[in-house]
Amino acid sequence: MTLKIYNDLHRKKEPFEPLEPGKVRMYVCGMTVYDYCHLGHARVVVVFDVVYRYLKACGYEVTYVRNITDIDDKIIQRANEQGIPFHELTRKFIDAMHEDFAALGVEPPTLEPRATEHLDEIIRMIQALIDKGHAYLAENGDVYYDVRSFPGYGKLSGKSIDDLEAGARVEPGEAKRDPLDFALWKAAKPGEPAWDSPWGRGRPGWHIECSAMSTSALGDTFDIHGGGADLTFPHHENEIAQSEGATGHPFVRYWMHNGFVRVKEEKMSKSLGNFFTIRDILRQYRPEEVRYFILTSHYRSPLNYDEEHLVNARKALDRLYTALRGLPEAEPGEAEAYVEKFNAAMDDDFNTPEALAVLFELVREINRVRQTDQQKAARMAAELKRLGGILGILQEDPEQWLKGAPKGAAEGLSDAEIEALIQKRLEARKNKEWAEADRIRDELKSKGILLEDTPQGTTWRRE
Numbered sequence: 001m002t003l004k005i006y007n008d009l010h011r012k013k014e015p016f017e018p019l020e021p022g023k024v025r026m027y028v029c030g031m032t033v034y035d036y037c038h039l040g041h042a043r044v045v046v047v048f049d050v051v052y053r054y055l056k057a058c059g060y061e062v063t064y065v066r067n068i069t070d071i072d073d074k075i076i077q078r079a080n081e082q083g084i085p086f087h088e089l090t091r092k093f094i095d096a097m098h099e100d101f102a103a104l105g106v107e108p109p110t111l112e113p114r115a116t117e118h119l120d121e122i123i124r125m126i127q128a129l130i131d132k133g134h135a136y137l138a139e140n141g142d143v144y145y146d147v148r149s150f151p152g153y154g155k156l157s158g159k160s161i162d163d164l165e166a167g168a169r170v171e172p173g174e175a176k177r178d179p180l181d182f183a184l185w186k187a188a189k190p191g192e193p194a195w196d197s198p199w200g201r202g203r204p205g206w207h208i209e210c211s212a213m214s215t216s217a218l219g220d221t222f223d224i225h226g227g228g229a230d231l232t233f234p235h236h237e238n239e240i241a242q243s244e245g246a247t248g249h250p251f252v253r254y255w256m257h258n259g260f261v262r263v264k265e266e267k268m269s270k271s272l273g274n275f276f277t278i279r280d281i282l283r284q285y286r287p288e289e290v291r292y293f294i295l296t297s298h299y300r301s302p303l304n305y306d307e308e309h310l311v312n313a314r315k316a317l318d319r320l321y322t323a324l325r326g327l328p329e330a331e332p333g334e335a336e337a338y339v340e341k342f343n344a345a346m347d348d349d350f351n352t353p354e355a356l357a358v359l360f361e362l363v364r365e366i367n368r369v370r371q372t373d374q375q376k377a378a379r380m381a382a383e384l385k386r387l388g389g390i391l392g393i394l395q396e397d398p399e400q401w402l403k404g405a406p407k408g409a410a411e412g413l414s415d416a417e418i419e420a421l422i423q424k425r426l427e428a429r430k431n432k433e434w435a436e437a438d439r440i441r442d443e444l445k446s447k448g449i450l451l452e453d454t455p456q457g458t459t460w461r462r463e
Helices: 039-057 073-082 086-103 119-131 161-167 205-219 229-247 278-282 287-295 306-325 336-347 350-367 374-391 398-403 415-430 436-448
Strands: 002-008 013-014 023-028 061-066 135-137 143-145 184-186 202-204 222-228 252-258 262-263 303-305 448-452 457-462
Touching: 002 252, 002 374, 023 039, 023 205, 039 061, 039 086, 039 222, 039 262, 039 287, 039 374, 061 205, 086 278, 119 135, 119 143, 119 202, 119 229, 119 303, 143 229, 161 184, 184 205, 184 229, 184 415, 202 205, 202 436, 205 229, 205 252, 222 229, 229 303, 278 287, 287 306, 287 350, 306 350, 306 374, 306 398, 336 350, 336 374, 350 374, 398 457, 415 436, 415 448, 415 457, 436 448
Parallel strands: 023 061, 023 222, 222 252, 262 303
Antiparallel strands: 002 013, 135 143, 143 184, 184 202, 448 457
16 A cells, blocks of 8 residues: 555645655654643654654655754743843753653654754845845845745635735734735844844744755755644745745645644643643653553544543553563564554554554454464564554563553552562462452552463563
8 A cells, every 4th residue: 555645735645755766855843942842742743753753664764854943032032031041041941842752752853953053044045035026125124025926825724815815914013015924034123132134133034944944954845844733824834935935946745734732622721721741741641651642643633632541541551561561572473464454554644543453453363372372472562562663652661661650650569569469479379368369469459550360470560
């Protein structure tokens, strides 16, 4: 089956054909680093991490670029509120971002450009737009993009110039000719960082940063551009107008956007008191549980955050790790039919819920086979782990996972205390003291420890 991707530019699934056979160039809009990353950020990086992993598993050589916006109105405002230089603020939150993403098992991108390191490319692109009649210098020193000069404006979002014009207005202090125009360069203001340019000191607008960074890293035209659905308009629409206006070439072939995150069916927002940073969530749940939860919804669908869904993710991962437990090391094999079904799910626009369902089908088969053929079961379990790795899960040691206390749980019995009680239970069973053996099992269960008696002995895990 050929990989098909839902292309937002054409609003349909299309067979994926990279510009250069065997190579994929992908750009994803990264974070604006003025605060800790939240659940919405977790979703976008996990979604495109899985896209990255699957493309590599398919044999592609992938150049994955995810930028950092390290100069922006929000960054300047927050730095001024705290009385610190903007680069001190951004350094703190870039470090925190990297910690959070590493915890979630997100692989680093090939390149991670920062806007402040690409001022030359930004200035060159703005000058090209002026030279080609797509931009102009306003009286106040700002440079604006002339939206009406680009005939294809609105092709990604489906918005028409006439509809946009009805709701547009010029804000106080702006000197643009048309309410639809947007800033490429903002003239220096007191208390703000600024850089030299042909139009005087100032700083770049947000939209031009991504156009300059993506094309300088990947070329005028590249394969995939991703980001959250909230970026479709105006950010990605403006990127197209800027990039195609400056280069004269098509910008991106496949546009991908992940859906919104909701909390108990409501929009996540600080005003509603339901706003969670990644760090908030990781105090209560293990990172792999959060990652698994994100993958239970198709990337284009809304993701509804609810504690029950995180608990279900924990239980699901326990089942998967239990299938890996107690089997010898082996090479992946004996599971071709499941590999085919997994790949078919992923080839259908990265359908991770269906791919997870295939893993559970494989688990049932492993549990059946292990009763009679441990070696075959071990090869199947190795395949389960390999497929899990494409989704960024099941890479921990099964014993450590199953015996690890869930995040947020009260301090319980130590491993040594549990093992001692299990030994006492074994002795009671050996002496046919069934009531005592049952009492110990019930005591352990009341403390969140589940026992499983197997031909190879008694194993345990934490609930």
